[in-house]
Amino acid sequence: MKDTAGIATPVIEAKGMGLTFETNDGPVHALKDVNLTVGKGEFVSFIGPSGCGKTTFLRAIAALEHPTEGTLTVNGMTPDAARQARAYGYVFQAAGLYPWRTIAGNIRLPLEIMGFSRDEQEERVERVLALVDLDGFGRKFPWQLSGGMQQRASIARALAFDADILLMDEPFGALDEIVRDRLNEEVLKLWARTEKTIGFVTHSIPEAVYLSTRIVVMSPRPGRITDVIESPLPKDRPLDIRDSPEFIAIAHRVREGLRAGHGDEV
Amino acid sequence: MRSLAPILTVLAAIVALWYAGTVRLNAQWTYDQAARAGVEVTFRELLADTMAQERPVLPAPHQVAQGLWDGVFGQKPSSKRSLVYHGQVTLSATLVGFVIGTLAGILLAVGIVHNRAMDLSVMPWAIASQTIPILAIAPMVIVVLASIGVTGLLPKAVISAYLSFFPVVVGMVKGLRSPDAMQLDLLRTYSASPAATFWKLRLPASMPYLFASLKVSVAASLVGAIVGELPAGASAGLGARLLSGSYYGQTIQIWAALFAAAILAAGLVTVIGVIERGTLRRMGMDR
Structure with a gap:
């Protein structure tokens, strides 16, 4: 399907993109004929059942996987070049903090690898810790923090080197509902403050609807996009917006999309 | 307690x-x-x-204890009858062998993890090396090295290293490979070089494995040094003490030397344990 309406600067652009894994059991079509354009400052969620290729698509944007058909560009470059240019920060399902580094040490990791000066490292660590509301926790070791705080630290790590794009792969999937709600609110605030372009993989319908300006509904076998929903919700979203009729209407449409793409298995 | x-x-x-x-x-x-x-x-x-x-x-336990006490405190430390004298001879060969073995083990492990050819070829040889009885190898090492003029501490250290590199290889290969796919992917998103991946992720992640290996390998080093003293008819060292005891049927001397070796090994393992605790605590991994 075509989807290019109303986008000023394309940040991520996929055209007829496909990705096939060669396995011992024959080829697996993880993604097929994906067309999507993400503009600057958008918050795009990818939702679908497991095997629909949502994570694979995010990994392809990050040049962790490589498309086998069609094209994919990030900031007008190949994903590999974009990565060299530090185009994105990536947040994984688990926080993945190094247990032998303090929180500040973990956030410093990309800065050390990218060769920032010592002073700049310190300054940036302080700044992103404040951004995710973890001021004063820099000297703690990961095991001294709760799961939610660890995931916030991993978001801080992804923000530390000022990439314009933030890619998040089910970052709150392992957290309980209450912590998740809180972090969802914080992510929205962060997005408003930093004006980053965010790609967010989730399998929670309320999370996708609450966060996104656009929701990309995907379905498996082969992984493909079945629906792209523009959210009419305002940019400022209190948690109780989730009880509003608009919210419920979008959630309903997402659910319909998932069901349609998945036959009778949902 | x-x-x-x-x-x-x-x-x-x-x-x-x-x-x-x-x-x-x-x-x-x-x-x-x-x-x-x-x-x-x-x-x-x-x-x-x-x-x-x-x-x-x-010998009865108190006889062995008496022999041990006599050997350690009843003689001048420089005397040929002193277990302190023989102990330090063996200990110096042990430590040199331990250092050589550990370095060799770490280097081999780094090679195995980073080089596919080494990955496929080294491990079977390393395992084979450990299936050969050390008692069979030791005399040949000593003879070969003596023929090129190397005698004294070094041949013993080589035998000691031969026994001690193996636990380090096994532990370090496991340790260097312990980071999971996600942690490696994270570094890829930073376009980190293989060197950065090694120093910032693989090496620190391998530390707990390294120390577990070092405890095994330091004890193996001591065994290697003692075995290295047997075939050459060495005049000094705990191995020499064992050998002369058996020549003359001095069973108390043998048992005293055996216990001296055991105490030495326990001491070495304890020292590694203390270093381990200190290091891991500094790394925030001591829980």
């Missing part, structure tokens, strides 16, 4: 069994002596004699 009572109980049981064994195994000699002298021995005399023979089949 909540674990002291069980340890003491086990120790007491071992000592009791040992004494029983002493009486049983040394009784024959006592009976033979008595028969030759044409006298009868009472049970009391039997007990006393079996625990005080000069060359018993199995």
